[in-house]
Amino acid sequence: MNRSRQFASDNYSGVCPEAWAAMAEANNGHEVSYGNDSWTQRAADMIREIFETDCEVFFVFNGTSANSLSLAALCQPYHSILCHELAHIETSECGAPEFFSNGSKILLLPGENGKVAPAAVAHAVKRRNDIHYPKPGALSLTQVTEVGTAYSVAEIKALTETAKSLGLRVQMDGARFTNAVASLGVAPADITWRAAWTCCASAARKTALRWARRWCFSTANWRAISITAASRAASLRRKCGSSPRRGWGC
Numbered sequence: 367m368n369r370s371r372q373f374a375s376d377n378y379s380g381v382c383p384e385a386w387a388a389m390a391e392a393n394n395g396h397e398v399s400y401g402n403d404s405w406t407q408r409a410a411d412m413i414r415e416i417f418e419t420d421c422e423v424f425f426v427f428n429g430t431s432a433n434s435l436s437l438a439a440l441c442q443p444y445h446s447i448l449c450h451e452l453a454h455i456e457t458s459e460c461g462a463p464e465f466f467s468n469g470s471k472i473l474l475l476p477g478e479n480g481k482v483a484p485a486a487v488a489h490a491v492k493r494r495n496d497i498h499y500p501k502p503g504a505l506s507l508t509q510v511t512e513v514g515t516a517y518s519v520a521e522i523k524a525l526t527e528t529a530k531s532l533g534l535r536v537q538m539d540g541a542r543f544t545n546a547v548a549s550l551g552v553a554p555a556d557i558t559w560r561a562a563w564t565c566c567a568s569a570a571r572k573t574a575l576r577w578a579r580r581w582c583f584s585t586a587n588w589r590a591i592s593i594t595a596a597s598r599a600a601s602l603r604r605k606c607g608s609s610p611r612r613g614w615g616c
């Protein structure tokens with residue numbers, strides 16, 4: 367059948383044939399559940415291999431859950447989350463990051479070409495220090511940005527160094543992370559943990575497997591709280607779950 371193509375949104379395409387075939391193969395036979403199955407182990411190990419680090423990997427249902435749960439793990443309710451004014455977490459997630467973090471406030475930063483700059487981050491942190499201002503706790507970056515630009519390695523480094531000096535954690539909305547890797551010609555590690563002091567990347571592969579959205583932590587000791595958070599947020603899958611290490615989970 368000759369079907370027309372729509373390019374208004376990268377959500378319009380179907381799943382790529384290789385991913386669809388792999389899903390069908392994984393559907394054969396029985397497997398243990400909630401992340402202790404061999405497919406989850408393999409998928410998480412491959413992500414660790416691609417990112418060249420021993421990170422924890424959690425599969426959740428969509429990009430909004432990945433953003434919300436990762437930010438909730440990084441912030442306390444009295445914190446604020448700094449992001450670009452066009453960031454998806456602000457414009458298109460209906461308050462989910464605030465909801466799942468029990469009230470962390472999103473603070474918007476201006477910036478050309480959809481990017482935030484270190485000076486704007488510093489300004490947002492330093493402009494007030496009174497008790498009525500939500501304490502800046504995290505910086506959220508979108509890679510590729512909402513307007514299709516990519517932060518370079520140098521830009522990511524400058525931003526994460528500024529964040530570190532100001533006591534902020536860094537989260538990355540990686541809905542189009544694979545496009546950034548391809549267009550910059552870098553390794554995934556170069557624009558995540560190798561550039562950042564603490565980086566949590568929510569990397570959603572819009573380009574391949576629609577529902578295998580994932581979030582990864584480069585810091586292993588968040589594993590326990592993160593699995594519990596995914597379960598409480600109704601984002602724990604029976605198959606291809608959130609518990610990537612053998613011997614852990616249900």
Ligand SMILES: Cc1ncc(COP(=O)(O)O)c(C=O)c1O
Pocket residue numbers: 377427428429430431433454455508512539541542570
């Ligand atoms: C930059 C960005 N982040 C997050 C999301 C959220 O993804 P989902 O629709 O799977 O919740 C999208 C979806 O379009 C997006 O473009």
